[in-house]
Amino acid sequence: MRIVGLTGGIGSGKSTVSNLFKANGIPVVDADLVARDVLKKGTGGWKKVVAAFGQDILQPNGEVDRPKLGQIVFSDPDKRQLLNRLLAPYISSGIFWEVLKLWMKGCKVIVLDIPLLFEAKMDKWTKPIIVVWVDPETQLRRLMARDRTSVEEAKSRINAQMPLDVKRAKADIIIGNTGSLDDLNEHFHKVLVQVMKPLTWNEFALSR
Numbered sequence: 729m730r731i732v733g734l735t736g737g738i739g740s741g742k743s744t745v746s747n748l749f750k751a752n753g754i755p756v757v758d759a760d761l762v763a764r765d766v767l768k769k770g771t772g773g774w775k776k777v778v779a780a781f782g783q784d785i786l787q788p789n790g791e792v793d794r795p796k797l798g799q800i801v802f803s804d805p806d807k808r809q810l811l812n813r814l815l816a817p818y819i820s821s822g823i824f825w826e827v828l829k830l831w832m833k834g835c836k837v838i839v840l841d842i843p844l845l846f847e848a849k850m851d852k853w854t855k856p857i858i859v860v861w862v863d864p865e866t867q868l869r870r871l872m873a874r875d876r877t878s879v880e881e882a883k884s885r886i887n888a889q890m891p892l893d894v895k896r897a898k899a900d901i902i903i904g905n906t907g908s909l910d911d912l913n914e915h916f917h918k919v920l921v922q923v924m925k926p927l928t929w930n931e932f933a934l935s936r
């Protein structure tokens with residue numbers, strides 16, 4: 729089974745590309761959805777996070793108040809690191825199970841859509857790695873439009889991440905998404921052909 733890594737920066741267009749894969753019949757494991765599940769009330773991840781951050785981060789129904797937790801970790805890199813460290817094992821095993829389920833169904837090619845592919849060191853499990861790249865001005869503009877945030881807020885969210893150019897340098901395939909959706913669609917179909925091509929033994933060996 730081939731696990732294609734799909735990553736990029738905030739607002740660079742990962743979900744848009746991920747939807748194109750789905751629309752073309754390629755199953756996608758969405759790491760953000762897995763990350764949501766591991767914080768559900770009563771789960772191991774939930775217990776760890778409540779123990780570390782206190783009951784204040786809970787809503788009255790006991791679920792984690794995600795925006796509140798987001799604010800806390802966003803403004804404090806140490807707390808962000810702590811949260812990532814606490815949840816990482818749950819997220820990796822959640823992803824593993826999703827991949828296993830698809831493998832058992834006989835899927836030969838799947839896409840792992842994961843914003844923190846490199847940061848979580850999951851890149852060693854994926855080949856090829858696709859990075860969706862966009863120029864900084866377009867990224868800022870799209871992020872502000874989508875999330876209705878100020879320039880300052882959007883900039884600080886972008887700057888809190890591994891620089892997109894660093895991710896681009898680690899890619900096997902770069903999808904440039906500075907142009908229109910039609911341009912993206914056209915580029916995507918070329919990438920799809922590449923992704924569906926069987927790996928040669930050399931490529932396989934080199935990727936490990």
Ligand code: ATP
Binds near residue numbers: 742743843870908912
């Ligand atoms: P995040 O990491 O925040 O989840 P993302 O990388 O998944 O972001 P998307 O949500 O796919 O990014 O795209 C960001 C915004 O840009 C969305 O509103 C999307 O509709 C828009 N967008 C993506 N690609 C294009 C494009 N080629 N032309 C115009 N708008 C686009």
